[in-house]
Each structure stands twice: as C-alpha cells, then as structure tokens.
Amino acid sequence: MKQERSVENAVLAGPIVLFLLAILGFPTLLSLVYGFSETTFQTLTTPEFSGLKNFRDVTADPTFWQAAWFSLRFGAITAVLQCALGLALAVYLAPLVRRHGWTVAILIIPMIVAPAMMGLMYRLVLHEFAGPLPHYMYSWFGWSPSFLGPANVFKTLVVAETLQWTPFAFLLFLTAFQSIPDDLREAAAVDGTRPWRLFWKIELPLMMPTVFVALFIRFIDGFRVFDNIYTLVGAGPGGSTTSMSIYIYETFLRRGEIGKAMAAAILLFVSAFVILALAQRLMRRRTP
Amino acid sequence: MKPRLTLRWIVFAIAAFVMNFPVLATLVTAFKSSGEVSRNPSLWIEAPTLENFATVLTISDRLNVYHYLWNSLAAALIGSVLPMIVAFPMAWAMVRRGYGRAILFPLVVNLRALPLIIFAIPLYMMYATLGLLDTRLGLGLLLAIVNLPLALMLLVNAVAEIPVELEEAAHMDGARLPRLLFKVVLPLCRPALITTFVFGFITAWNEFLFGLMLTTREAVPMTVGASFFFATSGGGVQWGTASAVMVVAALPPLLLGLIMYRRITGSMVAGAVKG
Secondary structure (H helix, E strand, O other), rough: OHHHHHHHHHHHHHHHHHHHHHHHHHHHHHHHHOOOOOOOHHHOOOEEOOHHHHHHHHOOHHHHHHHHHHHHHHHHHHHHHHHHHHHHHHHHHHHHHHHOOOHHHHHHHHHHHHHHHHHHHHHHHOOOOOHHHHHHHHHOOOOOOOOOOOHHHHHHHHHHHHHHHHHHHHHHHHHHHOOOHHHHHHHHHOOOOOOHHHHHHHHHHHHHHHHHHHHHHHHHHHHOHHHHHHHOOOOOOOHOOOOOOHHHHHHHOOOOOHHHHHHHHHHHHHHHHHHHHHHHHHHHOOOO | HHHHHHHHHHHHHHHHHHHHHHHHHHHHHHHHOHHHHHOOOOOOOOOOOOOOOOOOHHHOOOOOOOHHHHHHHHHHHHHHHHHHHHHHHHHHHHHHHOOOOOOOOHHHHOOOOOOOHHHHHHHHHHHHOOOOOOOOOHHHHHHHHHHHHHHHHHHHHHHHHHHHHHHHHHHHHHOOHHHHHHHHHHHHOOHHHHHHHHHHHHHHHOOOOOHHHOOOOOOOOHHHHHHOOOOOOOOOOOOOHHHHHHHHHHHHHHHHHHHHHHHHHHHHHHHHOOO
C-alpha cells in the first residue's frame, strides 16, 4: 500500500519535474559552464575554462554598474508611484466600482496590452511630428519638451511604466479594500469617525499586507524591465536607459560576448534571489 | 451622496483617459490616411479610412501579418495549455498528500519573480543544438515556463476548495486514482482551468523578449512582427500602417481580456497574494 502510494506520487509529479528539468535544469547547468568559460559564437561547442575572468570583466565594466543602478532606481521609483496612485484610485473609486462593475474593465485595459506594444504606442504618442502629445503641447503652451532626449528620457519611461501598471496596483488594493468588513466602517461611523481618520486608522492598517505585496511585485517587474524600454528607445541616448535585462541582451546578441553575458546573468540571478529571500522574510514577519 | 459620485465619475474618466491614452491615439491614427497623419496629429479624424488595415492585411513579401498571428496563436496555445497539463496532477498531490509542498511549490512559484533574461541565453544555446530555434514549439515551451507558476498556484487553490468528502465518496465506490482525477477532480476544477487558460494565453501572446531572441524568420510572433513595421523603409515610420498593425496585434488579448475581465481580476489577486 505504502509503496503503491509513492509510485503514484512519482507519477503525479513526473510531468512537471521532467518539464522543469528539461527546460530549466539543463540550461542552468549550461549557464554555469559558459559563465566560467571563454566562448564566442564561433567556439560554442568548445568552451575553454577561464575561471572568474568573465565575472572580473563584468564587474569592471562601468556599463554593468550603470545598468544595475538604472534597474534599481527604475524598479523602486515606479513601484512607489504605482502603489501610491493605485491605492488612491482604489479607495476613492470603490463606491463607483461597487455600483458599476464595468468601470474596472476600462481601467485594466493598459495591463492587457503587451508592454512591447505599449512601448511602440508611446513612440507614436511622443513623436515630434506625428505624435498627439507634442501637438497639443505646442498648440496649448507653444512649447514641448523633448520627451526622449537625454534630460527627460528617464522621467518619460517612469511615467509610461507607471501608467501601464498602476491598474495592477489598483486592482489589488480594490480587492483588499472591498474585503474590509462593512460593520467596521459602520461602527466607526456611529462613533463619528471622519472618513479621513477612518482611512488612516482602520482601512490603511488593514490593507498594509497588500501594500507590501504590491510594492514587491511591482519592484521586481520594474527591476527586470525589458520590453517597453527596448521598443521605445532601445539602450537610449548614450546607453542611459540600459536596464539589466537590456545590458545582458546587448552583451549577448549584439556583441557576442557569451561568457560575459552569462556571468552578468548569474550575478543578476543571485541578486534577484537575495532580494526575494529578504522580501519573503520581511513579509512573513509582518503577517504572522 | 449623489454629487460625490459625480466627482468620482470625473476622476474615473480622467484616469481612464490618461492611462489609455497611447491605446486611444493608436486606434485613432490607424483610421487616418497617410496624408492626414502627416498633416493632422490630433485625436480628431477628418476623413476616416480603412486603407491602413487593407495594407496590413494584404500579404507582401516582406511582411505577412497572418504568419505572425498564426505563430503567436500556436505558441500561445502551447504556452497556456501545457502548464495546466503538467501542473494539474502535481497540484492534486500537493493538496491531498502534501507531496512536493516543501520544495517544488516554492521553487516554481518563485520562478515568477526571476528576470527571464537569465534563462534566455542558456536556452538559446540549448535550442541551437536541438534545432528548436525559430520554431513555434520552442517558443511555446518557453512560454509554458512563464505561465507555470500561476497555473500551479491557481490549480492548488482550486483543488483545495473541493470538499474532500466528494473524493472519499468516489473512492468508496471503487474509483481508482486516474478515474478519480479525471472524472471527479478535473470537472470540478473547470472554473480555475478557464481562468488559468485566459490569463496564460494573454501573457503568452504579449511576451516579447523570448520572441525577439529565439525567433528570426519562421516563428516570429506578432509582438515582434509588429516592431518590424517600425523599422522598415528608409522614409521613416509609416504611422498609419504601424498603428493598424498594433491594433491587429493587440486585439486578440484585448477581446479575450475584456470578455473575461472578471476572471482575470480574480486570478491576478489570487496569484499576487500567494506570490
């Protein structure tokens, strides 16, 4: 009986384990091999062991650190903006959404559009001759900033990312807000609690776990950003919008420095892992 | 109460307009003639025309939208159905027997938070050796990895909600495991399976990085194909045509998403809370 069970368990787990091993296990091994080897596209099958050389190359490359700093900043700033906006919208629009559920569908449209498409769409929106935004800026204010110029490109990307993913934060907060029991609010109303105070003293503390989750998810997604930046500006003026993902992509496909790209990917993996572990520890402590 | 709702309508309208502005501008531009695009960049269309869509939907040597659409469809179907197939038995074993909960569950769920580029390079090498580069199957397998965490989470949630008495009753009647899984548990998981499919399909259709890296000609998906329209011809981007392409590319996930928006919002929240 017991033996039959363990055979059954193995069969049940088989498909997913085999799938993971085939698609992720083998490549992970490969990446370790190449990360520590000297390789180009011409010598793919004969990697030559070179120890930590690739890691030294990467950590000596100022572009790598620029990309790391860009990703960190981009992830942190967009996460905070999206959560602040999303929280405000969710709390303020909750009574409207309760009566007219379809309004949610309109607000989540940006989330369903591919980030790569969104980047392309912003190319149209911001184009100096064909774009509606510069057009209206000129006709209303007689002036329009160079949205994708070196001075503004970071801000533009932050705004674009924020506008696309605020709906995600909005949705999480809306659900959290709606699941707060109504009798809590009614009791507060009987006590004569002002709405503003109700929010700060009761509603926000109850939504705090969701705030952490939303901040974390949005930070991770901002940190690994690729699609929309790549389609909108590529590496940007002077490489100023090179995120970690774009750095690895360019090192690999454009410059063919396989070992170096792989070393950067391994470093990225390790840092993502550390961030993940820390965040989960933090969250576990907050929500006993 | 009433005037306060009015103010909320206004805030809703502004938020909806600002967040959807790129989509709106693209939609408008897609209906402008090429002459009008260069003359009139506003959100107003003077003479609506379908010529851009006609151009996009006509097959030319360089750009074949049907080909991209078919690639995206095939890869997205593999990428959304395969995770359900491999995750379903595991989800049941995790819930009912606690098997794999300690290591496999957190491992798969945390995949969601890793930058995909990490796997892209070694997979490129592996695909090059296996001949999977630039194939719909190769792209689909990767998209399946992207969707696996959410599929497993949603299915674990779904199985956990099935009353164990139901399964015990079936067991008493002499149903063996395969029969129990496919005749009793699977039908009860149908809502979760639909949600997983809708969400997975949209995610897979919208994926860009793997499409860019792992395909060159034969298996180029719609998201990557659409970006080609921005690079063609020396005379700059044809904004009308490019906009029409983007409308075509964004339409399938948008339609699916808007029809099923209640399910998407639900799964988003379920996925986030566990993640």
